[in-house]
Amino acid sequence: MRFEWMSSYGQFxxxxxxxxxxxxxxxxxxxxxxxxxxxxxxxxxxxFIAWLSLSFTNLIRGTPLLVQIYxxxxxxxxxxxxxxxxxxxxxxxxxxxGFWYVVVALALSVGGYVGEVIKGGLRAVPKGExxxxxxxGMPPFMTVRxxxxxxxxxxxxxxxxxxxxxxxxxxxxxxxxxxxDVLGAANLVRAQTLRTYEPLLSVALIxxxxxxxxxxxxxxxxxxxxxxxxx
Amino acid sequence: MNKTLKATLISxxxxxxxxxxxxxxxxxxxxxxxxxxxxxSVKQSSGQWSGFEIDLVNYICxxxxxxxxxxxxxxxxxxxxxxxxxxxxxxxxxxxxxEREKTIAFSAPYYYTPSxxxxxxxxxxxxxxxxxxxxxxxxxxxxxxADFLKKNYSSTATIKYYNTQDELNADMAAGRVDVMLMDAxxxxxxxxxxxxxxxxxxxxxxxxxxxxxxxxxxLRKSDVALKKQFDxxxxxxxxxxxxxxxxxxxxxxxxxxx
Numbered sequence: 001m002r003f004e005w006m007s008s009y010g011q012f013x014x015x016x017x018x019x020x021x022x023x024x025x026x027x028x029x030x031x032x033x034x035x036x037x038x039x040x041x042x043x044x045x046x047x048f049i050a051w052l053s054l055s056f057t058n059l060i061r062g063t064p065l066l067v068q069i070y071x072x073x074x075x076x077x078x079x080x081x082x083x084x085x086x087x088x089x090x091x092x093x094x095x096x097x098g099f100w101y102v103v104v105a106l107a108l109s110v111g112g113y114v115g116e117v118i119k120g121g122l123r124a125v126p127k128g129e130x131x132x133x134x135x136x137g138m139p140p141f142m143t144v145r146x147x148x149x150x151x152x153x154x155x156x157x158x159x160x161x162x163x164x165x166x167x168x169x170x171x172x173x174x175x176x177x178x179x180x181d182v183l184g185a186a187n188l189v190r191a192q193t194l195r196t197y198e199p200l201l202s203v204a205l206i207x208x209x210x211x212x213x214x215x216x217x218x219x220x221x222x223x224x225x226x227x228x229x230x231x
Numbered sequence: 232m233n234k235t236l237k238a239t240l241i242s243x244x245x246x247x248x249x250x251x252x253x254x255x256x257x258x259x260x261x262x263x264x265x266x267x268x269x270x271x272s273v274k275q276s277s278g279q280w281s282g283f284e285i286d287l288v289n290y291i292c293x294x295x296x297x298x299x300x301x302x303x304x305x306x307x308x309x310x311x312x313x314x315x316x317x318x319x320x321x322x323x324x325x326x327x328x329x330e331r332e333k334t335i336a337f338s339a340p341y342y343y344t345p346s347x348x349x350x351x352x353x354x355x356x357x358x359x360x361x362x363x364x365x366x367x368x369x370x371x372x373x374x375x376x377a378d379f380l381k382k383n384y385s386s387t388a389t390i391k392y393y394n395t396q397d398e399l400n401a402d403m404a405a406g407r408v409d410v411m412l413m414d415a416x417x418x419x420x421x422x423x424x425x426x427x428x429x430x431x432x433x434x435x436x437x438x439x440x441x442x443x444x445x446x447x448x449x450l451r452k453s454d455v456a457l458k459k460q461f462d463x464x465x466x467x468x469x470x471x472x473x474x475x476x477x478x479x480x481x482x483x484x485x486x487x488x489x
Contacts, residue, residue, distance in 0.1 A: 074401060081406035096367075096407040178369075178393050178402065187307070188392050191373030192381075194310045194334045 005193045009185070016185035017206065019099070023171040023181060024210075026103045028164065031110025036149075038115025039122055053115065060112025066173055068108065073101040073177045098177040110167055117159050121152035154225050161218035165211045172207075182206050259297045261288055262318030264306035266395060269420060270481045271324050283481045287341060288322045290473065291448075294464035307373055307394065310334055313449055319457070321449030324414070326375040328443050336452045338461040340445030340488035341468070342478075346376050347418040348433035349403070350410040358410070358434050363388045369399045369408030376412045379441040400426060412436060416482065445488040 006013075041053030060068070080086045080095050094100050125148055133143040153160070175184035186199035193199075263280065267273045271284040280301045292299040304312045309325075312318050313335060327337045348358045356362065364387045370377045372392035380390050391408055393399040396417070403411050404426060410433060413421075421427040436442060450458050468474045469487065478486055 074405075077407075078401070078405035081404070087406065096405070098407070176394075178391050178398065180392070184392070187394065188372045188377075191307055191392075191394075192330065192378060194331060196308075196311050 001198055002195065003198055005189055005195060005198070009189045009193070009199075012180070012185040012188060013182060013202070013206075016180055016182040019174070019179060019184075020168075020171050020181040020210075023099070023102060023106065023174055023179075024164075024168055027106030027110060027171070028167055030103065030107035031167070032114065034107060034111030035114035035118050038111050039118030040144075042115065042119040043122055057112050057116055060108055061116070065105065065109050065170055066176065069102060069105040069173055069177060072105050073098060077101055098174070098179040102171070102174040102177065102179055106167065106170055109170065110163070113166075114160070114163050117156060117163060118152065121156035121159075122148060124155050125151045157218055157222045157225075161215055164214050164218070168210055168214060169207065259292065259299045259320060260302045260318045261292075261299050261320050261322050262302050262304045262309055262312055263321075263323040264309060265303040266306065266397070268324060268417065271416075283477065284322055284324065286477045286480070287468070287474075288320075288448075290468055290477065291461060291464040294467060295460040297460075310449065313451060316451075319451075319454070320461075324446050325449050326443035327445060327447040328375050328378065328441070330378070331449070336450045336454070336458055337447035338450060338458055339465050340447050341465045342474075342486040343445035343488045344414045344416045344486055346379070346412055346436040346442055347415040348410055348412055348436065349418055349422065349427075349430050350433045351406075352429055352431045354409070356410055356433050358436075360384050360387050363410065365389075366409040367391055367407070369393060369402060369411040371396050371399060371413070374414075375441060375443045376414070376436070379436065379439055380412060382441055383439075403430065416484070416486070419484070 038053045038056060041049050042057070044050045044053070077095070077098075080092075086092060086095065129147055129151060130143060133147045138146070171181060172183045174181045175187055178184070180188070182203050186203040189199040190196055263272050263284070268282075270282050272280055272282045274280055285301070288299060302318050304318060306323070309318075309321055309323065310331070313321055321335075325331070325337075327340060331337070348356070350356050356366070360383055363384060367389045368380055368384060369391045370380050370393070372394065377390075377392060384390060391402075393402070396413060399408070399411055399413075400421065402408055415435065418432065422430060422432065448461055450461065474487065
């Protein structure tokens with residue numbers, strides 16, 4: 001084991017870690033919002049909305065994430081260059097950057113997978129609580145905001161922790177479209193210093209620590225929510 | 232029935248030993264990257280490899296009287312493949328660099344290519360660090376071009392590192408990088424192809440120790456005798472003029488190592 005490359009490539013790892021965390025946060029937040037829409041959509045009484053949510057879930061869960069990233073990056077993303085209006089617009093610096101394609105792909109993926117989880121959580125909230133809310137005269141939207149969703153998320157916290165760790169690991173795919181996340185940094189070190197194990201083991205360690213941190217944050221959240229065991 | 236079984240078994244045994252015997256005798260495993268790198272190494276539809284480097288390595292193998300077989304390896308794992316004995320020689324346009332020499336040995340250089348900047352037609356680019364200020368430069372991460380850019384351009388420009396040249400070419404075409412630095416020989420070919428039609432040469436990189444002394448065959452440090460044989464064969468190839476003869480089949484520019 002030799003780690004002297006750390007002095008000249010350490011900065012790449014720090015920058016890569018920043019990118020990984022940005023990917024995780026951006027796609028996590030966007031994806032969660034989408035997942036809420038999909039989760040409620042799956043339970044909708046409107047046949048079209050229910051069908052749309054189900055089709056989206058099937059599409060996202062039925063295709064590999066890497067294929068989705070490639071379709072967005074190499075497919076959709078390479079079309080923009082032929083429009084001078086797009087090239088000259090203020091959006092171009094974002095449209096040419098692989099980062100946002102990965103964020104969109106990851107957010108869609110979270111929407112598909114977590115949407116299904118949220119549907120399950122929404123169903124798991126005891127009917128009596130919703131009926132009690134209605135009996136107290138709560139309007140439907142308030143019921144969702146104060147009772148249905150908070151209770152569902154409380155039930156789902158352990159699953160959401162798992163999904164967040166999965167999302168963290170999915171961000172590693174960003175390195176396949178030349179986005180310099182931590183794995184990208186490790187690949188560069190690997191290519192330039194010809195050391196194989198040290199950079200890869202460092203990356204594995206970084207992901208382990210991040211996954212542990214995510215689990216901890218979720219456990220804290222679980223503890224903060226008071227649970228009354230008395231019925 | 233018993234007889235046929237016996238005959239089959241014996242013929243099977245004989246044939247395997249006959250086939251295996253010459254294979255055991257010093258077969259040299261030449262490692263090249265699985266992705267083709269025209270015109271250096273190209274995979275024919277028959278599965279056979281051909282190209283400039285294949286001709287060169289066949290010449291060397293004939294010179295040193297070795298039986299060679301081509302083995303395909305992933306480029307970014309080609310050095311570990313050598314050090315772990317999966318292959319015996321890397322013969323795949325690998326630049327000789329001090330960084331690589333920490334891990335493996337190199338033969339004398341067998342050819343040399345300068346590095347070329349390539350950018351969109353009509354774009355005004357001065358390829359000095361000051362001239363490329365704020366631009367995005369694309370480069371294949373595992374090449375000496377990447378070392379060169381990292382040292383000289385990373386403070387003024389953004390450098391994007393790619394796993395393969397194909398990915399970089401795709402991003403160049405999609406306008407995601409402003410300019411790329413690559414070896415001149417494949418660059419000349421790429422510019423003549425349909426994919427490179429919208430691009431043009433933007434000048435050569437200056438001489439720099441980071442860009443290496445040329446292309447050498449990668450060998451294990453312990454294989455001292457093999458290195459001597461390779462060096463002698465490469466020298467003979469240059470002196471006899473055979474190198475120029477092989478070169479003429481593929482290139483319009485001179486790749487003789489200095």
